[in-house]
Amino acid sequence: QVQLVESGGGLVKPGGSLRLSCAASGFNFSDYYMNWIRQAPGKGLEWVSYITSSYNIIYYADSVKGRFTISRDNAKKSLYLQMHSLRVEDTAVYYCARESRGKIDYWGLGTLVTVSS
Amino acid sequence: DIQMTQSPSSLSASVGDRVTITCQASQDIGKYLSWFQQKPGKAPKLLIYDASNLETGVPSRFSGSGSGTDFTFTISSLQPEDIAKYYCQQYDNVPLTFGGGTKVEI
Numbered sequence: 001q002v003q004l005v006e007s008g009g010g011l012v013k014p015g016g017s018l019r020l021s022c023a024a025s026g027f028n029f030s031d032y033y034m035n036w037i038r039q040a041p042g043k044g045l046e047w048v049s050y051i052t053s054s055y056n057i058i059y060y061a062d063s064v065k066g067r068f069t070i071s072r073d074n075a076k077k078s079l080y081l082q083m084h085s086l087r088v089e090d091t092a093v094y095y096c097a098r099e100s101r102g103k104i105d106y107w108g109l110g111t112l113v114t115v116s117s
Numbered sequence: 118d119i120q121m122t123q124s125p126s127s128l129s130a131s132v133g134d135r136v137t138i139t140c141q142a143s144q145d146i147g148k149y150l151s152w153f154q155q156k157p158g159k160a161p162k163l164l165i166y167d168a169s170n171l172e173t174g175v176p177s178r179f180s181g182s183g184s185g186t187d188f189t190f191t192i193s194s195l196q197p198e199d200i201a202k203y204y205c206q207q208y209d210n211v212p213l214t215f216g217g218g219t220k221v222e223i
Contacts, residue, residue, distance in 0.1 A: 035213070045153075045161065045204055047213040059211045095160055102208045103151050103167070107160035 002026040002106045004096045009111030016086050016115070022079040022096030022108055030074035033099040036081050037107075038092035046092075049081065050099070064090075086115045119143050119207050123216025130223065136192040138219045140205035145185050149209035152181055152190045155218075156201045164203075165190065197223060 008020040036048040049070040050059045069082040079096050093110040120143040130136050148168040153161035163172045165181035178193045192199055205216040
C-alpha cells in the first residue's frame, strides 16, 4: 500500500536551516507529482511547494519562496524540502503528499518543525 | 490566489443527523475540489475529489456536489466515528488553497 514517511523535523533557532525528507513506497514514485503541505499548531492547512515527476516544474507558496527548496530523487523514491532562514511562523507539522491527476490523494504522517529561540 | 471560504467553522449534531458543509471559491474552479477529513493528531484523508467523486473505500454516507464557485459536502447520517475536522481544497490553480475547516462534534 502507499506509504509516505517524513523525517528530519526538530527544534531549530530562528534563521536556522533544516532538511526534511519523505520516503515513498507502495507505488511508482517517479510517475507522480509531489507536494509539501504544512499545518501550524491548531491551525489549518497551507500548501508549501510542488514538484512534477520529471523535476521540470516547481512551485512555491509566496510565504516560503526564496527560502525553501523542493527536490526529489526518483531513484531513491524520496522527496526533500531544504529550509533556510527559518522563522517562528514556519513552525508546523510538515506533510509530504502525493498528487494524482490533480488531486492530493495520500498524505504522510507528518514531521514537526519547531522554530524557537 | 483563489480564496476558499468554508462554513460553518464548527457544528454540533446528533448521531443519525444529516450534516452539510459549504465551500465557496473566490473564482470559478470548475469541478477541481476535494474534501478531506482530519482527526486529531492524524494526517488528512481524502473523501471526495472532483467535487462529487467518492474516493475508493470511503463510506457512501459521504457525498459532495457543486461546480464553479459553490460546493457542498454532506454526511447523510452522522456516525460517532465522523467526529473530525473537514477541509475543502481547490486544485484548479497554484497555489493550492484550503478552506478554513469545519469542526464536526456530537
